[in-house]
Amino acid sequence: MSNYLFIFATERVKPRMGSWFERHSQRSSEVYESQVSPQVALTVISHDLDGSLDAHTKTFFKGHMIDHRAGSVVFGLKGWLRYSAERDISDYVREGQFLRMSWDDRSARFSRDAFGMLPLLYTEGAGYLAVSDSMLVLADLRKHMGDKVTPNEEVLLSRALLGGFGAQQISPETHVEQISFVPARQSLTVSLGKLKAKTSGAALDGLKPARGDTYRDVLRTGAENIARLMATLTQLGEWKPSLSLSGGYDSRVPLAGAVAAGVVHDMQINTQNTKPIHADDYEVASRISERFGFTLNGKSTAGRLSDRTYEATPFMMWALSDLGLYDFIVRPKAARHQLKHINLTGMGGEVIRGNYNWRAWSAVTKALKEPDPSVAAALTRQGVKGLKAVGVNPRSRHASELHYMNYRFALHGGSGRPMQMLGFAPLVQSNLVALAHSRLNERPYTTHYEQSIINDLCIILSPELAAMPYDRGAGGRASKDISSAEVGRRLTRLGGPVDTSKLIPYRVYGAPDDVPAGPPELMLSVARGRGMDRPQNAETVLDLGKKGLEVLESEPLRSIYAKVYTNGRWRLETKNYPLTGAAKDSPIKTVVLQALFG
Numbered sequence: 001m002s003n004y005l006f007i008f009a010t011e012r013v014k015p016r017m018g019s020w021f022e023r024h025s026q027r028s029s030e031v032y033e034s035q036v037s038p039q040v041a042l043t044v045i046s047h048d049l050d051g052s053l054d055a056h057t058k059t060f061f062k063g064h065m066i067d068h069r070a071g072s073v074v075f076g077l078k079g080w081l082r083y084s085a086e087r088d089i090s091d092y093v094r095e096g097q098f099l100r101m102s103w104d105d106r107s108a109r110f111s112r113d114a115f116g117m118l119p120l121l122y123t124e125g126a127g128y129l130a131v132s133d134s135m136l137v138l139a140d141l142r143k144h145m146g147d148k149v150t151p152n153e154e155v156l157l158s159r160a161l162l163g164g165f166g167a168q169q170i171s172p173e174t175h176v177e178q179i180s181f182v183p184a185r186q187s188l189t190v191s192l193g194k195l196k197a198k199t200s201g202a203a204l205d206g207l208k209p210a211r212g213d214t215y216r217d218v219l220r221t222g223a224e225n226i227a228r229l230m231a232t233l234t235q236l237g238e239w240k241p242s243l244s245l246s247g248g249y250d251s252r253v254p255l256a257g258a259v260a261a262g263v264v265h266d267m268q269i270n271t272q273n274t275k276p277i278h279a280d281d282y283e284v285a286s287r288i289s290e291r292f293g294f295t296l297n298g299k300s301t302a303g304r305l306s307d308r309t310y311e312a313t314p315f316m317m318w319a320l321s322d323l324g325l326y327d328f329i330v331r332p333k334a335a336r337h338q339l340k341h342i343n344l345t346g347m348g349g350e351v352i353r354g355n356y357n358w359r360a361w362s363a364v365t366k367a368l369k370e371p372d373p374s375v376a377a378a379l380t381r382q383g384v385k386g387l388k389a390v391g392v393n394p395r396s397r398h399a400s401e402l403h404y405m406n407y408r409f410a411l412h413g414g415s416g417r418p419m420q421m422l423g424f425a426p427l428v429q430s431n432l433v434a435l436a437h438s439r440l441n442e443r444p445y446t447t448h449y450e451q452s453i454i455n456d457l458c459i460i461l462s463p464e465l466a467a468m469p470y471d472r473g474a475g476g477r478a479s480k481d482i483s484s485a486e487v488g489r490r491l492t493r494l495g496g497p498v499d500t501s502k503l504i505p506y507r508v509y510g511a512p513d514d515v516p517a518g519p520p521e522l523m524l525s526v527a528r529g530r531g532m533d534r535p536q537n538a539e540t541v542l543d544l545g546k547k548g549l550e551v552l553e554s555e556p557l558r559s560i561y562a563k564v565y566t567n568g569r570w571r572l573e574t575k576n577y578p579l580t581g582a583a584k585d586s587p588i589k590t591v592v593l594q595a596l597f598g
Helices: 011-023 076-086 135-144 153-159 215-233 252-261 276-292 314-321 349-353 361-366 373-389 399-407 409-413 430-436 453-461 484-493 521-529 538-549 557-574 579-585 589-597
Strands: 004-010 031-035 040-046 059-067 072-075 095-103 107-112 121-125 128-132 179-181 187-191 196-200 240-244 268-270 341-344 507-509
Touching (some): 004 011, 011 521, 059 076, 072 076, 121 135, 128 135, 128 187, 128 196, 135 179, 135 589, 153 373, 215 453, 349 430, 349 453, 361 399, 399 409, 453 484, 538 557, 538 589
Parallel strands (some): 240 268
Antiparallel strands (some): 004 040, 031 040, 059 095, 107 187, 187 196
16 A cells, blocks of 8 residues: 555644654655644645645545546546546546545545555544554554554454455454444545544445446447557556466456557566466466567566655565555565556456355355354354445345455455555456446356456457467366357357457546655654564564464453464464465464554
8 A cells, every 4th residue: 555644633632643743753745734624633644745635625636547438547646636627526436546535624535446446444533533544553543642442353253264254354344443444335524523434335336337238338348448548558658557467367358458459569568487386377478479479578668766765674564554454465565666667467357257156145154164163153244244334235146246346356456555556457447347246247157267257358359369278277278268169159249359440548647657656754653663674574473473462361362363373383384385375374363463452
């Protein structure tokens, strides 16, 4: 996450709040203060505020936005101010990766992109309310203000589960009873009169095909959007689109969009090839590069950044971004990539074709392998709370996928958010997600390697590319490859390839250089103060994790987390698993306890 903090405070608590600011170092360019109502002052803390906050219009905008309907891409505050001056910004939700906040003397309104690619957390205290993307920062603020930081025992039990479901946010409740998480499809409004926060929005709000639409219509529009976006991203000067290409289905679709738009030679296209596990992906990608004549893993022609450096460790960046929300240690770095790359991935395919097998929440928890009964019960209750919070029936066959969309996808797929906000996922479009959950879907409830909307997109963008081999997958290559005959049949049904004459680039507002990157100094100071300025290695995790066990006093929590810690030691010391690969299976869980409650 590119960290941010908003604090609404009354005059009574300003002295104590001020001592918290004095305790943590900060830069004047990263702090904005204003009396927003007779009773309440607003403090905003974020890196390079001049690039995110406009006091005249009372607007904060950070990140990038995609408006597929209008054919527009918006970068940073400068781009947003130009775009919003020309269009009605209240008529529908846009895609991208951004946070927008506006205020008047009655309320402050926080909204995000259509799929909440930036986390949003809030806490209410005596005389103040704070909003941030960092649970660590909010917990530290509460402690300094003398307010409770209470472990939520049901959440802690549910998060003790080893594996993916226990490694992520499950409901609006968090590890801390007094800190709440805003689901991806919701917005947040803060009443300045009462200093109370209220969330609004449901999982499927705005996700319904228009009257008269057909499967073919929606699919073709979505495919054209992908190709037009790819064409747009090749026209940003020194900034170059950089696609992470695997041998699977999802990342092939943006590549197909580039082929259709005729810009595949203007991109950086990379495939990992450093470990034996990468061999299959690399073989497939190499065959594709040979056929379409682009260089794989070539030298980038992008410009270079002259950005600030951070006195930070990767572990500090993880603590500020993912701690308490997402147990995997896979993204955070302590330095921004120096090349001007617009990062492209196939992320978002799971939101369309499904990731949890299209089932009721009870079926998800019943499928767990021999879980502790109290952990399974807590996970069931938390999942039901999470679904009801966004207006979803937990018994619905769509429940599992709507839970994924609201509580995991953005945390898992928020590409590059700790250090920048320029990660694009062309597949993530509201119209395609609406199609997936509608009766129009010709390929509903797909699981594993069954063909889905994703494959149809690739077929109409580039039939030849769609028919080329894929990686072997768990079931072998035959389980994923699509024959030329099948591609031909689908192509006929879908109305043939996209019309390349329609693939004009989007209009661009602002530039990638207008998007501030990285955390403010105050956030880094909080991480140091909480003891997170350590190397990201097994020794650090096991030391902090052992201390985390000491904060638990009640049973069965203490016994359950003792087993979690023992499992973590076994994975890191006996099996010698890398921390990045083992994190979801327990080593990091007790570190979270120490950081928040220790």
